[in-house]
Amino acid sequence: xxxxxxxxxxxxxxxxxxxxxxxxxxxxxxxxxxxxxxxxxxxxxxxxxxxxxxxxxxxxxxxxxxxxxxxxxxxxxxxxxxxxxxxxxxxxxxxxxxxxxxxxxxxxxxxxxxxxxxxxxxxxxxxxxxxxxxxxxxxxxxxxxxxxxxxxxxxxxxxxxxxxxxxxxxxxxxxxxxxxxxxxxxxxxxxxxxxxxxxxxxxxxxxxxxxxxxxxxxxxxxxxxxxxxxxxxxxxxxxxxxxxxxxxxxxxxxxxxxxxxxxxxxxxxxxxxxxxxxxxxxxxxxxxxxxxxxxxxxxxxxxxxxxxxxxxxxxxxxxxxxxxxxxxxxxxxxxxxxxxxxxxxxxxxxxxxxxxxxxxxxxxxxxxxxxxxx
Amino acid sequence: xxxxxxxxxxxxxxxxxxxxxxxxxxxxxxxxxxxxxxxxxxxxxxxxxxxxxxxxxxxxxxxxxxxxxxxxxxxxxxxxxxxxxxxxxxxxxxxxxxxxxxxxxxxxxxxxxxxxxxxxxxxxxxxxxxxxxxxxxxxxxxxxxxxxxxxxxxxxxxxxxxxxxxxxxxxxxxxxxxxxxxxxxxxxxxxxxxxxxxxxxxxxxxxxxxxxxxxxxxxxxxxxxxxxxxxxxxxxxxxxxxxxxxxxxxxxxxxxxxxxxxxxxxxxxxxxxxxxxxxxxxxxxxxxxxxxxxx
Numbered sequence: 001x002x003x004x005x006x007x008x009x010x011x012x013x014x015x016x017x018x019x020x021x022x023x024x025x026x027x028x029x030x031x032x033x034x035x036x037x038x039x040x041x042x043x044x045x046x047x048x049x050x051x052x053x054x055x056x057x058x059x060x061x062x063x064x065x066x067x068x069x070x071x072x073x074x075x076x077x078x079x080x081x082x083x084x085x086x087x088x089x090x091x092x093x094x095x096x097x098x099x100x101x102x103x104x105x106x107x108x109x110x111x112x113x114x115x116x117x118x119x120x121x122x123x124x125x126x127x128x129x130x131x132x133x134x135x136x137x138x139x140x141x142x143x144x145x146x147x148x149x150x151x152x153x154x155x156x157x158x159x160x161x162x163x164x165x166x167x168x169x170x171x172x173x174x175x176x177x178x179x180x181x182x183x184x185x186x187x188x189x190x191x192x193x194x195x196x197x198x199x200x201x202x203x204x205x206x207x208x209x210x211x212x213x214x215x216x217x218x219x220x221x222x223x224x225x226x227x228x229x230x231x232x233x234x235x236x237x238x239x240x241x242x243x244x245x246x247x248x249x250x251x252x253x254x255x256x257x258x259x260x261x262x263x264x265x266x267x268x269x270x271x272x273x274x275x276x277x278x279x280x281x282x283x284x285x286x287x288x289x290x291x292x293x294x295x296x297x298x299x300x301x302x303x304x305x306x307x308x309x310x311x312x313x314x315x316x317x318x319x320x321x322x323x324x325x326x327x328x329x330x331x332x333x334x335x336x337x338x339x340x341x342x343x344x345x346x347x348x349x350x351x352x353x354x355x356x357x358x359x360x361x362x363x364x365x366x367x368x369x370x371x372x373x374x
Numbered sequence: 375x376x377x378x379x380x381x382x383x384x385x386x387x388x389x390x391x392x393x394x395x396x397x398x399x400x401x402x403x404x405x406x407x408x409x410x411x412x413x414x415x416x417x418x419x420x421x422x423x424x425x426x427x428x429x430x431x432x433x434x435x436x437x438x439x440x441x442x443x444x445x446x447x448x449x450x451x452x453x454x455x456x457x458x459x460x461x462x463x464x465x466x467x468x469x470x471x472x473x474x475x476x477x478x479x480x481x482x483x484x485x486x487x488x489x490x491x492x493x494x495x496x497x498x499x500x501x502x503x504x505x506x507x508x509x510x511x512x513x514x515x516x517x518x519x520x521x522x523x524x525x526x527x528x529x530x531x532x533x534x535x536x537x538x539x540x541x542x543x544x545x546x547x548x549x550x551x552x553x554x555x556x557x558x559x560x561x562x563x564x565x566x567x568x569x570x571x572x573x574x575x576x577x578x579x580x581x582x583x584x585x586x587x588x589x590x591x592x593x594x595x596x597x598x599x600x601x602x603x604x605x606x607x608x609x610x611x612x613x614x615x616x617x618x619x620x621x622x623x624x625x626x627x628x629x630x631x632x633x634x635x636x637x638x639x640x641x642x643x644x645x646x647x648x649x650x651x652x653x654x655x656x657x658x659x660x661x662x663x664x665x666x667x668x669x
Binding site: 056057058077078079083084085087089091092093094095104105108109152153156 | 564566567569570571572573574575576577580584585588589
């Protein structure tokens with residue numbers, strides 16, 4: 001036995017799930033490493049929950065295999081899998097108190113009462129519910145119920161913990177705090193977490209890696225930063241945060257820079273090649289330039305940087321969010337783009353107003369090229 | 375503030391109404407029955423002695439209750455009624471639970487149709503349905519004829535006019551009262567709970583006993599009461615389907631009242647029947663509340 005963490009702790013191979021004519025999960029492959037906090041991100045109906053339920057054993061795949069720690073679990077019923085699940089509804093047993101809910105899994109394993117008591121105590125400490133052990137679920141707040149659900153799923157020390165929208169039912173403040181608690185607990189126990197979520201912000205902060213799912217398939221799998229900074233398709237770019245896209249044709253595909261002509265931009269746009277942006281493009285190919293709103297600068301004067309992409313526009317709308325402001329700029333072609341700007345200075349006076357003529361600009365390194373059609 | 379005062383008045387009226395209803399249609403008749411049960415039977419109109427005699431003194435007697443205690447027939451009849459009602463309740467539960475479960479888990483489009491089928495018999499007169507059972511259970515009824523035609527039996531089995539026929543009749547008639555409250559609790563149940571139990575290591579059977587059954591308990595209790603209470607006092611079914619030996623308390627009550635015209639004894643039979651029902655139910659409900667506290 002090696003202490004080294006397995007890279008392919010969970011192996012999902014060619015897994016599909018059909019409900020009649022509807023294909024919920026379409027022939028997907030995925031490997032998740034031991035101790036990872038992996039998120040499957042997608043909109044409703046993208047197949048993420050079905051995939052999770054197949055890992056838990058509540059659905060049988062139409063095709064393909066699921067292996068956990070080298071064991072093929074595809075045909076095993078839920079109660080024989082080394083996996084536990086935290087339900088979106090929490091599914092806390094309403095007729096049992098906190099303690100009995102948490103102890104349930106150990107009781108089913110037939111452990112001695114002494115050991116059960118000890119482990120329940122430890123778990124109550126971990127999720128900070130020691131004072132609530134005798135409470136009934138209907139006497140708990142949303143956050144407390146969430147922790148009962150977590151404790152109940154963790155107490156069997158599963159090899160994998162599946163979490164279905166773990167934070168969706170909490171309000172914003174509580175969600176942020178719970179995110180960090182969840183990460184701490186995962187770090188402390190070293191259990192592999194697989195989280196299903198529709199909330200891209202949640203996925204970004206929680207996960208070591210994210211898989212973006214759409215129509216039963218993975219569009220991109222990678223670290224949060226990779227997915228955010230280098231989306232490989234328009235769907236991923238748009239799903240994770242906001243992005244400005246400019247359609248265009250490749251003018252020149254050089255060794256260091258790619259030059260693209262975009263109808264919305266007066267001058268040719270240069271995009272720097274680097275380790276991540278290293279696409280094969282030919283001259284004349286239609287591509288898409290994508291820039292995040294926070295990577296675009298806004299100024300009243302024309303920027304001096306000659307390398308930068310500079311476009312004139314008019315402030316169409318602006319929104320104040322406290323820490324940052326969001327601007328919608330109408331370009332000369334009528335195209336709208338979004339720019340965000342940190343409010344670094346405390347000032348009652350806005351730095352630009354509605355209908356001001358401004359310059360927007362970004363550095364060649366800030367943009368990426370998307371070649372895929374979707 | 376005037377509006378609040380007005381709504382308070384209305385709230386009081388709304389709360390008072392059911393109490394008023396119970397007072398007029400339950401407590402008052404009960405008081406009258408209680409009064410009659412303490413009188414002596416006489417051949418007159420009405421057939422019992424007045425509660426106040428000519429001198430204005432109270433004239434009550436416990437003779438009727440003492441008679442019920444000393445005559446073994448009544449004790450046996452009460453016991454038999456309890457057993458019969460219990461047996462019918464248990465069979466209703468055994469048949470009703472899977473049916474209610476099946477309906478609650480069926481596709482929503484089929485569900486309303488299935489529920490309709492459960493209540494459909496109510497559209498036909500109760501008496502007609504019992505007569506239909508007579509046609510089925512007769513010596514030359516549908517069941518016996520079919521069995522003889524197949525060749526399983528040579529001569530009819532006596533089903534009609536036995537306790538067994540009463541048992542079948544009670545179960546058939548009260549089954550919907552078991553199914554409906556059970557359905558109501560099972561339908562509300564969160565299916566995630568069963569999956570959660572299985573996820574935590576419970577087999578299908580274990581998840582049923584750990585989760586489904588305890589959560590269905592309010593429905594089970596309601597259903598059992600709805601079957602047991604009317605079955606206990608049932609008169610028509612034992613009268614029509616039962617034989618001379620299937621003496622159930624409802625029948626005895628009827629006979630005392632209309633055949634013997636012994637109103638005071640009939641009233642005391644009714645009061646003992648009520649006590650037999652109310653005392654255990656109150657006890658059970660208190661127990662249930664305690665159980666809830668403990669968990």
